[in-house]
Amino acid sequence: MRKYLLTTTAVTAFAFAMWATGASAAGKWDGGDDLPTNPLECGAGAPAPAAPMKYDGAQPTNPPNLAGKEITVVDVPKLIGIGYFNATSKGIADAAKELGNVKAKTDGPTEAKIDEQIKFIDNYITSGVNGILFAANDPVAIAPVLKKALSNGIHVIGYDANSTPDAREWFVNQSPFNGIAKAMMDAMAKEIGEDGAFGIVTSTFTTPNQARWIAEMQTYAAKCHPKMQWLETVEAQEDNVLSFNQATTLINKYGDKLKGLFGMTSVATPASAEAVTKAKLCGKVAVVGLATPNAMKPYVHADCVKSVVLWNPIDLGYAAMYVMRAVVDGKLKPGDASVEAGKLGKLNVINGSEILLGPPFIYDKGNIDKFDF
Amino acid sequence: MSAVPTSARAPRIIVRHEIILAAILVVALIGLGRLNDRFLTVDNLLNQGRLMTEVGLIALPMTFVIVTGGIDVSVGAMVGLCAIVLGYSWKNLGFPLPLAIVFSLGVGAAAGLANGLLITRVRVPPIITTIATLTLFRGLAEGISQAHSVRGYPEWFYFLGQGAVFGVPTQLLILLVAIVVFGVALDRTSFGRTLYAIGSNETAARFSALPVDRIKLAAYALSGLMSGLSAFVLVSRVTTTRSDMGMGYELDAIAAVVLGGTSIFGGSGTIWGTVIGLVMIQLLKNGLALTGVKGDATIVVIGVVLIASVLIASSLQRRRE
Numbered sequence: 001m002r003k004y005l006l007t008t009t010a011v012t013a014f015a016f017a018m019w020a021t022g023a024s025a026a027g028k029w030d031g032g033d034d035l036p037t038n039p040l041e042c043g044a045g046a047p048a049p050a051a052p053m054k055y056d057g058a059q060p061t062n063p064p065n066l067a068g069k070e071i072t073v074v075d076v077p078k079l080i081g082i083g084y085f086n087a088t089s090k091g092i093a094d095a096a097k098e099l100g101n102v103k104a105k106t107d108g109p110t111e112a113k114i115d116e117q118i119k120f121i122d123n124y125i126t127s128g129v130n131g132i133l134f135a136a137n138d139p140v141a142i143a144p145v146l147k148k149a150l151s152n153g154i155h156v157i158g159y160d161a162n163s164t165p166d167a168r169e170w171f172v173n174q175s176p177f178n179g180i181a182k183a184m185m186d187a188m189a190k191e192i193g194e195d196g197a198f199g200i201v202t203s204t205f206t207t208p209n210q211a212r213w214i215a216e217m218q219t220y221a222a223k224c225h226p227k228m229q230w231l232e233t234v235e236a237q238e239d240n241v242l243s244f245n246q247a248t249t250l251i252n253k254y255g256d257k258l259k260g261l262f263g264m265t266s267v268a269t270p271a272s273a274e275a276v277t278k279a280k281l282c283g284k285v286a287v288v289g290l291a292t293p294n295a296m297k298p299y300v301h302a303d304c305v306k307s308v309v310l311w312n313p314i315d316l317g318y319a320a321m322y323v324m325r326a327v328v329d330g331k332l333k334p335g336d337a338s339v340e341a342g343k344l345g346k347l348n349v350i351n352g353s354e355i356l357l358g359p360p361f362i363y364d365k366g367n368i369d370k371f372d373f
Numbered sequence: 374m375s376a377v378p379t380s381a382r383a384p385r386i387i388v389r390h391e392i393i394l395a396a397i398l399v400v401a402l403i404g405l406g407r408l409n410d411r412f413l414t415v416d417n418l419l420n421q422g423r424l425m426t427e428v429g430l431i432a433l434p435m436t437f438v439i440v441t442g443g444i445d446v447s448v449g450a451m452v453g454l455c456a457i458v459l460g461y462s463w464k465n466l467g468f469p470l471p472l473a474i475v476f477s478l479g480v481g482a483a484a485g486l487a488n489g490l491l492i493t494r495v496r497v498p499p500i501i502t503t504i505a506t507l508t509l510f511r512g513l514a515e516g517i518s519q520a521h522s523v524r525g526y527p528e529w530f531y532f533l534g535q536g537a538v539f540g541v542p543t544q545l546l547i548l549l550v551a552i553v554v555f556g557v558a559l560d561r562t563s564f565g566r567t568l569y570a571i572g573s574n575e576t577a578a579r580f581s582a583l584p585v586d587r588i589k590l591a592a593y594a595l596s597g598l599m600s601g602l603s604a605f606v607l608v609s610r611v612t613t614t615r616s617d618m619g620m621g622y623e624l625d626a627i628a629a630v631v632l633g634g635t636s637i638f639g640g641s642g643t644i645w646g647t648v649i650g651l652v653m654i655q656l657l658k659n660g661l662a663l664t665g666v667k668g669d670a671t672i673v674v675i676g677v678v679l680i681a682s683v684l685i686a687s688s689l690q691r692r693r694e
Contacts, residue, residue, distance in 0.1 A: 080668070107667050113620065118611065119424060123662035126417050127409070140524045141611035144535060206522045206615055 037216050040182045042224035055334035056165045057353030063153040064130075067329045068101070071130040073321070075106040076120050078135050078161060078207075079113075079238060083292045084266040084313055085135070087373045088160065091317025092133065098342060099325050112203065112238045114138040118145045125149050131324045134168075135160035139208040143167035155327050159320040160313075161209045165353055169327055172320045173354045174311040177209075181216035183360045184288055187307045188260050189225045191286035197229035198260035198286075199250040201268040203238050210264045217262075231258060236268050243271030251279050263289025269308070273299040293363050293371040300368050308363040314373060319344055319357055390634030390686050391646040398653045405660030412660050423542035423610075425655040427452070427619075429648075430548060430603040432626040433555040434595040436647045439630050440559070441571040441589055442639025443499035445596045447488060448626060450510035452619025455481045455604035457514040460523030460614035470530060478601040484510060485597020489590035507623075511616075518616040526612065534609025544606045551599075556644035564588065572639025628675075629654055632682045653678070 075092050077085040089106040096104040107124075109116035114137040121132060122145055132149055136142040139162055146156050146167040159172040188198060202210045214233065221228055231254055236243035247261060247268075261276065263269025269289030273296065276285045282304040291308050299305040322341040326332035332339045338346045339355060350356045363371065406413035431448045438445045459477035462468045468476060484506070491502045536543045559565035567588045570578040579585050603622070608614050632650030635642025654675060661671045 110669060110672075113617070114611070114615070115607075115618070119658075120662070120668065122420065122424065123659060126411055126420065126659075127663045127665075128411060138522070138611075138613060138615060140522065140613040141615065144610070144612055204617065205519075 037219040038178050039216065039220040039223045040178050053350075053352035055352050057169045057171075057334065058147070058150055058156075058166045059169060059334070060150045060153050060155055063155060063328075066130060070101045070103065071325075071328055072103045072128075073105075073131040073133060073324055074124045074129045075104060075133040075317075075320075076108045076117060076124070076135075077106065078108070078117070078137050079111055080106065080108045081110055082238065082267060083295060083373065087292065087313035088135070088317035088320075090373075091314035091319075092321045093317075094314070095318045095321035095325075095342060099321070102321065102325060104321065112137050112207075114141045118142060121145045121149065125152055125154060129154060131155040131157065131328065133320050133324060134158050134163070136163045136208055137161070138206055139163045155324060157320055157324050157327065159316055161207065162354075163208075169353070170323055170332070171354045172316060172323055172357060173350070174313075174316050174357045175360045176350065176356065177212045178216045178220065180213050180290075180309065180360050181220045183309045183362065184213070184262060184290075185217055185221050185225055185228075187309065187362070188262065188286060188288045189228065191288065191306055192228075192259040194225060195227040195229070196259035196286075197231050197254070197257050198262060199231045199254065199258055200233040200262040200264060201236050201243055201247050201250070201272050201289075202233060202264035203268070204235050205233075213264060236265075236271070238265055238267050240267055240271055243268040244275050247272040247275035248279065251275060251281065251285065258285060260286040260288065263287065263291060266291045266295065266310075269305075270295040270299065273305050277302070277304055292373055293368050294373060296363070297368055300363070300365050303365075306364060308368070309360050310363060311357055311361055315344060316357055318342065319347060319355065323347075323355055390689055391643060391649060393685060393689075394632070394634065394646065394649045394653070394682065398649055398656075401653065401657060401660070405656070405664065409660065409663045412663050417659070417663075418656075419537075419540070419542055419545065421655050421659050422545040422548070425651060426542075426544040426548045427603045427607050427610075428622055428625045428629065429651050430551060430599045430606070431596070431622055432629040432647050432651055433551055433644060434592065434599045435626045436555070436630050436633075436635055436642055436644055437559065437568055437592040438499075438596055439627070439635050439637060440568045440639055440642050441592055442575065443492065443589065443592070444627070444637075445485075445488060445499065445503045445593060446623045446627075447484075447503040447507040447510055448596060448600050449619040449622040449624075450507045450514070451481055451484050451597055451600035452604045452607065452622055453514040453616055454484060454510040455601040456608050456614045456618045457518045457616055459604065459608055461517050463526075464523045470527065474605055477604060478598060481601025481604070482594050482598040485594040485600070486590065488597065489593030492593065493586040493589050514616045518614070523614045524612065526608075531609055531612060534606055534611070544610070547602075547606070552644060552648055556648075559644050564591075568592065569640060572636075572641070574640075625654070628679055632679055634682075634686055636686070650682075 075089060077088060092104050096102040108120055117137050124132060125148060132154055136158065143164045146163055149156050156168040157170050158168045160174060162171045200214065202214065205211060232250060234246040234250060236246045251258060261272045263272045269291035272289065273287045276282055276287055282302060287305045288307060290310055296305055296308045319341045323332060323339055326339050336349060338348050341347050347355050411417060435445060455477040458480045459473050462476050463470050463473035488502055488506055491497050492499050533543050538546055567583050570583055571585055571588060575585060607618055629651040630647050631637060632653065633646030635646060657675060657678065658671055661674060
């Protein structure tokens with residue numbers, strides 16, 4: 001009887017493992033998110049403005065009328081302690097100081113875990129803040145707690161990483177997803193040629209912004225750079241060491257075939273550049289990615305990395321805070337086409353309830369020293 | 374020395390670990406309540422009950438496992454695996470959702486059983502077994518899910534994680550029932566007494582003709598089953614499945630159990646202690662956050678509380694001997 005129990009369990013476990021590996025053999029890991037994409041035109045030139053869409057955000061239930069009065073706002077990013085969110089936090093603090101009637105605080109989990117982020121937001125709902133700014137670790141999982149905030153009359157604005165539209169009022173989009181995809185793919189094609197092969201190091205396959213960029217990159221590449229080979233996408237969870245290890249694994253796995261690496265997070269890109277440097281492949285393997293200028297200065301100066309794609313995260317936080325204030329003061333309502341954002345001027349509304357910061361910015365050897373974040 | 378008193382001597386009861394812990398909890402609650410007027414509201418406390426259910430459901434069988442002198446650090450990975458199996462078997466294999474739920478509970482129990490078999494038959498020490506299965510289960514979860522999440526469950530599915538019955542969150546009711554069942558099992562049944570015997574002196578228990586292996590197997594299988602239930606609650610609460618779910622739950626569960634006075638070497642501990650430990654950690658985190666203490670400082674406070682509790686427990690142990 002005992003022998004049968006052991007054997008049956010072993011066989012079942014083995015069968016399960018085979019099913020799992022079989023399941024993993026089917027279908028490529030691509031990091032995309034199955035939502036519809038909208039690739040831009042090939043070649044240089046600014047993208048045409050998108051057609052106006054109906055407002056699709058949600059509104060808070062009976063928010064208190066605090067127009068012109070002081071409000072408390074909490075900012076809950078994906079995680080705290082990395083340069084990128086330190087920069088957005090600074091932008092939020094700068095805007096709060098400029099506005100004069102906002103008390104802003106940044107608090108969040110020390111790891112990019114959605115469960116922890118939900119608990120943070122939940123606690124702030126209970127403590128009675130007037131507004132919540134967020135950058136979501138998971139667009140669907142964060143929705144219930146944000147809806148709870150809205151039903152408690154709290155204003156909810158997202159930035160950097162969106163939730164489902166019905167869980168927040170507005171989302172400040174740093175750059176249109178297809179614009180980022182175009183900038184990244186064009187930069188990579190310029191460096192490795194139209195039939196080069198590349199790999200991608202991202203955060204996790206369910207992080208909203210990274211998944212959107214990868215999906216857009218896939219369709220844009222299929223449209224404008226069809227001969228480029230997409231080798232593999234790996235996860236590195238916004239962790240430095242893991243990003244480095246994953247990049248090194250890609251380099252070792254594909255050897256000479258790998259001509260380029262994309263870094264999809266501000267942690268993955270310097271780590272990939274470091275991996276390429278350590279493998280002594282600078283100049284032979286191109287690294288293109290999203291990163292903060294400070295992290296990339298050594299690699300750009302060493303000619304390991306030619307271009308870094310980003311927007312200004314300080315401006316992103318700044319804009320998010322101004323949007324929050326505009327919403328509380330009633331200056332930004334569903335159906336509006338633009339909003340005033342302090343020193344950034346007028347920002348346009350796209351995709352129904354998203355506010356666009358601007359086109360992506362390419363940092364390279366010529367201009368990277370002008371920036372300090 | 375077992376913490377189960379054979380005859381209740383009144384002065385001894387006062388210095389029991391659980392009573393001291395409960396007293397500290399009450400003091401902490403009053404203190405935090407003074408500092409923040411939203412802390413001791415029914416709304417907030419019920420909400421905290423909702424949020425602590427997932428770790429609570431795992432901490433209960435963890436008490437059993439630690440009482441036998443073992444440990445199970447693969448529970449977090451089992452939660453992730455069961456969550457993925459639930460979503461995947463519903464969406465990709467086409468199971469009707471109730472069947473998918475039962476299937477994922479079954480997978481959890483099977484995973485726990487696998488742990489138990491490795492520990493009792495192959496005689497691998499529990500810490501090593503469960504560290505290995507932790508990686509195995511997490512890897513299976515990632516492999517099956519392809520890192521795609523499963524969304525779009527029907528409305529009734531969310532009742533467990535987000536609904537309420539007479540104002541009490543649904544999952545909290547389930548946790549309360551589980552606490553009673555587990556507590557009675559540990560305190561009053563021969564199953565519970567065997568657990569204590571195994572933890573105090575396994576060889577003696579074996580020679581006393583107690584079914585040591587079968588009971589240990591049951592404890593680890595229960596651990597897996599409750600991980601499956603916890604996964605169900607979690608997916609229902611956050612409306613999506615992710616392969617990284619449950620990461621870190623094992624440490625939270627073990628912290629609650631150890632804080633509650635269960636000796637890590639086995640042989641003593643109660644469910645009631647675990648419950649107090651669980652409640653204390655959750656309410657401390659919540660109370661500190663409401664008072665304006667930031668996330669990283671809260672972690673430091675929890676760590677200090679844990680160390681203090683272990684010191685109290687060991688000094689009590691020394692007094693008794």
